[in-house]
Amino acid sequence: MKERIAIFPGSFDPYTKGHEDIVRRGLKIFDKIIIAIGYNVHKRQRYFDVDMMVEKIRHLHKDDPRIGVEVYNELTATFAVKHQARYLLRGLRNTTDFEYENTIAQVNMHLGNDLETVFLITSPKYAHISSSVIREVHQYGGDIANLVPFEID
Ligand code: ADP
Numbered sequence: 001m002k003e004r005i006a007i008f009p010g011s012f013d014p015y016t017k018g019h020e021d022i023v024r025r026g027l028k029i030f031d032k033i034i035i036a037i038g039y040n041v042h043k044r045q046r047y048f049d050v051d052m053m054v055e056k057i058r059h060l061h062k063d064d065p066r067i068g069v070e071v072y073n074e075l076t077a078t079f080a081v082k083h084q085a086r087y088l089l090r091g092l093r094n095t096t097d098f099e100y101e102n103t104i105a106q107v108n109m110h111l112g113n114d115l116e117t118v119f120l121i122t123s124p125k126y127a128h129i130s131s132s133v134i135r136e137v138h139q140y141g142g143d144i145a146n147l148v149p150f151e152i153d
Pocket of ligand 1: 009010011012013016017018019022089090091092093097121122123126127128129130131
């Protein structure tokens, strides 16, 4: 049978315990998941360094060969086709996520040759976690250890 490869696209600025949960649960459905960090070198609009984030995520998942980590700077659909991925994996926390995801899933289906987006509802214990809140807490010196699955200085 053909391998089921999914791309988990996002900014991952930073990668959170919520993201990690989606990946681990996604592996019950897919044979392989590529965590794909969308990043434009020229825009550089990130809070956490992208290379540092790649290294931390790779290290976190180093014992599981089914998980890959890549940075990309192109359409998600194009990246997926290049990697023979027929699925996108996304997490859903609330209706705000839904409104946004609904539109991009349809665009990706159109652009990516029937690329299917598969949504996992967030585990309640991680539903409050968002990268934007973590950035804010970190910026003002707050403790983010319980929100991120690795240490960040
Ligand atoms: P983007 O910049 O595309 O919104 P993010 O890096 O913020 O990407 O998130 C990537 C994916 O992970 C999105 O589908 C988002 O809804 C999902 N996600 C973010 N936080 C959580 C969480 N706490 N639980 C489950 N899914 C989440």
